[in-house]
Amino acid sequence: MKKIIPRRIFIKKAPLAVLVFAVLGFGLFAYDANKDFISNFQFYHIKSYTTLVSHAVFNENNNNLASALGVLATNNEAGNLNIEQKFAKSVPALLYHSIINEPDGSNILLENFKDQMFSLKKAGWQTVSIEDFYSFMKGEKELPDKSFLLTFDDGAKNSYYPVDPILRALDFRAVMFVITSRTTSPFYLSVRELDKMVKSGRWDLQSHGQDDHDFYPINSTDEKGHFLSNKLWFKDVGRLETSEEFRLRISNDLKESKKWLEERYGKPIVSYAYPFGDYGQNSLNFVEGVIPMIEEVARSIYPISFYQVWEGKGHAFNYPEPTEFMIKRISVKSDWTDVKLLSVLEKGSSKDLPYEDAFSETSGLIKTWGNLNIHNNAIFIGANASTTGSSLFLDGSYLWQNYVFKAGVNLTKGQTFSLTARYKDDKNYVACSFSDKSIRVERFLNGERKVLSELKGNFVFLNKNREVGIGVYDSTVNCYVDGKIAMKGYHLDEHLDQGEIGFKTWDPQINNSELVIKSISVEEIK
Amino acid sequence: MKKIFNFKNARRINLWVIFYLVVYIILVIKLVTIQQIGNGILFATYSIAVSFYILSRFSLAYFYKPSVPESDLTYEPTISFAVPSKNEGENIRETILKIANTNYPKNKFDIIAINDGSDDNTLDEMLRAKKIVENKNYIDGNVSVKVIDWKINRGKREGMAESVRQSDKDIVIFIDSDSFIDPEAARELVKYFIYDEVAAVAGHAYVANAQTNFLTKMQAVRYFVAFKAYKAAEALFGAVTCCSGCCSAYRRSYMNEVMNEWLNQKFLGVQCTYGDDRSLTNYLLRKGYKTLFSNEAIAYTFVPDTLNKFIKQQFRWKKSWVRESLIAGTFMWKRNPIMSISFYLGIILPLLAPIIVIRALVWYPYTTGNAPFYYLFGLLLMAIVYGLYYYIYTLDKKWVYGVVFAAFYTIILIWQLPWAILNLRDARWGTR
Numbered sequence: 001m002k003k004i005i006p007r008r009i010f011i012k013k014a015p016l017a018v019l020v021f022a023v024l025g026f027g028l029f030a031y032d033a034n035k036d037f038i039s040n041f042q043f044y045h046i047k048s049y050t051t052l053v054s055h056a057v058f059n060e061n062n063n064n065l066a067s068a069l070g071v072l073a074t075n076n077e078a079g080n081l082n083i084e085q086k087f088a089k090s091v092p093a094l095l096y097h098s099i100i101n102e103p104d105g106s107n108i109l110l111e112n113f114k115d116q117m118f119s120l121k122k123a124g125w126q127t128v129s130i131e132d133f134y135s136f137m138k139g140e141k142e143l144p145d146k147s148f149l150l151t152f153d154d155g156a157k158n159s160y161y162p163v164d165p166i167l168r169a170l171d172f173r174a175v176m177f178v179i180t181s182r183t184t185s186p187f188y189l190s191v192r193e194l195d196k197m198v199k200s201g202r203w204d205l206q207s208h209g210q211d212d213h214d215f216y217p218i219n220s221t222d223e224k225g226h227f228l229s230n231k232l233w234f235k236d237v238g239r240l241e242t243s244e245e246f247r248l249r250i251s252n253d254l255k256e257s258k259k260w261l262e263e264r265y266g267k268p269i270v271s272y273a274y275p276f277g278d279y280g281q282n283s284l285n286f287v288e289g290v291i292p293m294i295e296e297v298a299r300s301i302y303p304i305s306f307y308q309v310w311e312g313k314g315h316a317f318n319y320p321e322p323t324e325f326m327i328k329r330i331s332v333k334s335d336w337t338d339v340k341l342l343s344v345l346e347k348g349s350s351k352d353l354p355y356e357d358a359f360s361e362t363s364g365l366i367k368t369w370g371n372l373n374i375h376n377n378a379i380f381i382g383a384n385a386s387t388t389g390s391s392l393f394l395d396g397s398y399l400w401q402n403y404v405f406k407a408g409v410n411l412t413k414g415q416t417f418s419l420t421a422r423y424k425d426d427k428n429y430v431a432c433s434f435s436d437k438s439i440r441v442e443r444f445l446n447g448e449r450k451v452l453s454e455l456k457g458n459f460v461f462l463n464k465n466r467e468v469g470i471g472v473y474d475s476t477v478n479c480y481v482d483g484k485i486a487m488k489g490y491h492l493d494e495h496l497d498q499g500e501i502g503f504k505t506w507d508p509q510i511n512n513s514e515l516v517i518k519s520i521s522v523e524e525i526k
Numbered sequence: 527m528k529k530i531f532n533f534k535n536a537r538r539i540n541l542w543v544i545f546y547l548v549v550y551i552i553l554v555i556k557l558v559t560i561q562q563i564g565n566g567i568l569f570a571t572y573s574i575a576v577s578f579y580i581l582s583r584f585s586l587a588y589f590y591k592p593s594v595p596e597s598d599l600t601y602e603p604t605i606s607f608a609v610p611s612k613n614e615g616e617n618i619r620e621t622i623l624k625i626a627n628t629n630y631p632k633n634k635f636d637i638i639a640i641n642d643g644s645d646d647n648t649l650d651e652m653l654r655a656k657k658i659v660e661n662k663n664y665i666d667g668n669v670s671v672k673v674i675d676w677k678i679n680r681g682k683r684e685g686m687a688e689s690v691r692q693s694d695k696d697i698v699i700f701i702d703s704d705s706f707i708d709p710e711a712a713r714e715l716v717k718y719f720i721y722d723e724v725a726a727v728a729g730h731a732y733v734a735n736a737q738t739n740f741l742t743k744m745q746a747v748r749y750f751v752a753f754k755a756y757k758a759a760e761a762l763f764g765a766v767t768c769c770s771g772c773c774s775a776y777r778r779s780y781m782n783e784v785m786n787e788w789l790n791q792k793f794l795g796v797q798c799t800y801g802d803d804r805s806l807t808n809y810l811l812r813k814g815y816k817t818l819f820s821n822e823a824i825a826y827t828f829v830p831d832t833l834n835k836f837i838k839q840q841f842r843w844k845k846s847w848v849r850e851s852l853i854a855g856t857f858m859w860k861r862n863p864i865m866s867i868s869f870y871l872g873i874i875l876p877l878l879a880p881i882i883v884i885r886a887l888v889w890y891p892y893t894t895g896n897a898p899f900y901y902l903f904g905l906l907l908m909a910i911v912y913g914l915y916y917y918i919y920t921l922d923k924k925w926v927y928g929v930v931f932a933a934f935y936t937i938i939l940i941w942q943l944p945w946a947i948l949n950l951r952d953a954r955w956g957t958r
Contacts, residue, residue: 004592
């Protein structure tokens with residue numbers, strides 16, 4: 001029997017239909033595979049991609065083009081390691097939150113972020129994984145010079161979507177500190193997106209706590225405070241929680257987020273980043289005991305924790321120290337250009353001995369108190385209208401152990417100035433302090449001052465060019481004046497076994513001290 | 527000579543690309559719906575089913591290309607054109623003259639015009655047309671025009687039946703008194719009767735007064751898609767559910783088999799006096815015969831040009847659709863599985879539509895406070911698919927009205943259906 005619609009018609013028409021269905025089906029598949037990307041796409045993300053292409057085209061290194069387009073998953077790490085090996089003595093961690101399009105005064109614009117990353121890459125900086133960083137901190141692993149840890153806090157969608165293409169092109173990786181209770185909120189990355197990030201191999205997820213970014217009542221007036229650093233107010237029974245309750249609460253929170261991440265991704269979570277960078281220092285109602293308690297609890301759960309360090313709060317980089325729990329992060333500010341970021345990193349980079357300071361803006365001299373000016377090939381430090389003195393230290397000299405630090409100085413105002421050595425932070429260091437009446441060896445341990453030795457006499461420092469120095473060798477301290485040892489100190493505490501160099505000025509009167517530093521040189525004592 | 531590169535074709539290809547882009551967006555939306563099916567299983571299922579149904583019409587229609595073996599092209603059955611009419615003085619003469627002008631051996635067809643109790647000059651016009659036609663001398667014989675005059679109105683169904691009784695030809699082609707047929711239409715309709723299982727073939731009706739106003743422009747697009755896609759999709763399985771009265775051919779011998787049942791059809795105890803074409807098709811389908819659609823058999827019909835007339839016509843069609851769909855539902859499962867699935871879908875979906883629309887446009891905004899943009903966007907896309915489909919084939923700018931119509935239909939006309947169900951037993955014809 002003949003058919004009204006013969007088979008040949010179907011055969012003739014089928015290929016086109018199959019093709020259309022295949023294309024549509026493929027399109028659906030493509031959509032499904034990229035749906036998070038598509039639904040989270042914001043127009044400014046294009047900037048991440050356009051610059052990638054232009055970067056790749058104008059860059060001699062064509063690997064970048066390949067990786068920008070995602071054509072070749074090149075592993076540049078191996079290539080980098082081949083070049084004449086220099087190992088990192090210290091590693092900085094950079095902290096970002098969201099990467100945005102419209103300035104909001106705290107987050108970083110995509111333009112800036114992009115410039116910063118490209119400049120870092122160009123200057124030879126390379127990212128490391130959290131595992132490598134942790135091994136480095138424990139002293140178990142060497143990392144190439146100019147390694148840094150790139151971190152983002154909170155797990156917002158816009159710290160992933162605009163960032164990832166840039167990471168991919170530059171062969172960078174990053175750590176995301178995830179607030180594990182927020183994965184269902186539209187502003188934050190969903191679990192599916194987190195899965196994808198982990199799968200990409202470019203992202204390490206670490207803990208940013210469970211509920212500890214929420215604010216809670218901390219007293220009867222309903223004032224609200226940070227979850228982690230305050231005792232909470234129980235409204236129904238009208239009292240604050242006890243220290244034990246506090247401990248249990250934060251302990252549960254810290255455990256929960258770690259557990260969630262570990263169970264989902266099957267990798268040990270080694271670190272925790274304090275919410276708002278607040279490890280207790282911002283406590284409103286538990287000031288006396290909160291810092292040690294947070295540290296004790298966090299330490300019992302995580303091997304390391306991250307807080308934020310700003311300029312002037314000690315060295316910016318992290319030095320291997322197996323017992324160090326508090327890891328520093330440099331919080332990148334919204335007004336930093338790529339040049340500024342590079343200079344921050346340059347300042348913090350480890351310096352080698354012998355050392356001669358060039359008095360440049362980026363040499364690493366960090367003011368911690370008073371005023372600091374560099375001009376006319378000299379450094380001016382001194383008190384300002386609200387201080388009795390000033391101090392600075394040389395970032396990047398933290399690993400120096402036995403050395404003589406000499407400086408050409410002129411005390412133009414005030415009673416005393418000091419050369420500091422083995423400076424760990426502003427509470428732990430040793431100093432030779434010079435005044436017209438005495439030369440002293442002083443040590444500060446946890447902020448406690450002790451004069452190790454003192455030489456009284458009549459010295460002339462005010463308005464005179466002098467060469468002074470401080471030498472440290474094991475537990476001996478020498479103070480030099482004009483090339484000669486003027487004073488010795490012994491039995492320096494074991495804790496002060498290494499550290500940075502620096503200066504300090506002081507006068508009983510406010511705004512009445514100034515030291516002009518004309519040269520700085522440091523030599524190692526073998 | 528054939529052109530290697532045809533500008534119109536290139537344009538059509540571009541349009542198809544746009545068409546499929548829109549389809550793609552719809553599919554993506556459906557995919558999202560599937561993945562969020564937890565948000566309301568009824569709504570999601572409906573939304574997916576309705577898109578599947580509509581898109582399947584276009585896909586199935588694509589494969590519908592009936593063919594007649596070369597050797598059978600000489601097949602020329604005898605034809606009666608039947609024109610039952612009431613109060614059609616305005617068009618009836620033209621209608622008959624157009625029929626007489628058909629490109630078919632003149633000795634192989636006649637015209638049966640029935641004046642069903644008109645109050646106007648219909649009879650005079652018929653007689654005038656008869657005179658003109660019968661006085662014409664064609665090479666291959668004369669065309670006879672039989673005019674039957676009923677003083678009292680007996681209804682369209684009786685009129686159709688009478689013309690079958692009066693005919694001694696193989697095929698009866700029903701032409702509405704306000705429809706004009708293309709000279710090639712008859713040949714295109716009857717050639718499929720070479721297949722014994724074919725009982726009826728529907729022609730492709732275009733809107734004659736498409737340019738009149740907004741309403742007729744919308745209907746022009748609607749008609750095109752209803753025939754070109756929907757009827758073709760049904761015809762792929764030989765089961766066009768309505769070989770419409772405006773231009774369809776029926777095999778007289780098969781009609782005689784169902785004539786008595788059809789004439790005495792009762793539904794819910796009431797004599798059926800509307801939806802005669804759909805009903806007749808249904809009786810033939812029940813017998814297991816095939817009904818087809820001929821894309822090339824072109825007729826032009828006048829559609830309502832006022833909203834009032836249009837709403838009444840749609841209401842009448844809805845009523846007959848409900849009645850005949852329920853009847854067809856009792857045997858359609860015996861047909862090809864794809865056909866029966868889409869047939870039942872085609873019944874269930876419109877019945878559910880009012881609930882869905884209330885949920886999307888009233889309940890959802892009321893409970894969530896969100897405007898139903900997502901729903902309206904989906905609706906708009908589907909409407910664009912309709913419009914584009916029309917535009918691709920016709921390159922006619924009226925396609926935009928089709929987009930409006932699809933939205934108009936979904937938001938307004940679907941409310942007729944529940945009303946039609948409630949008024950099923952009301953036998954009033956509802957004037958045209």
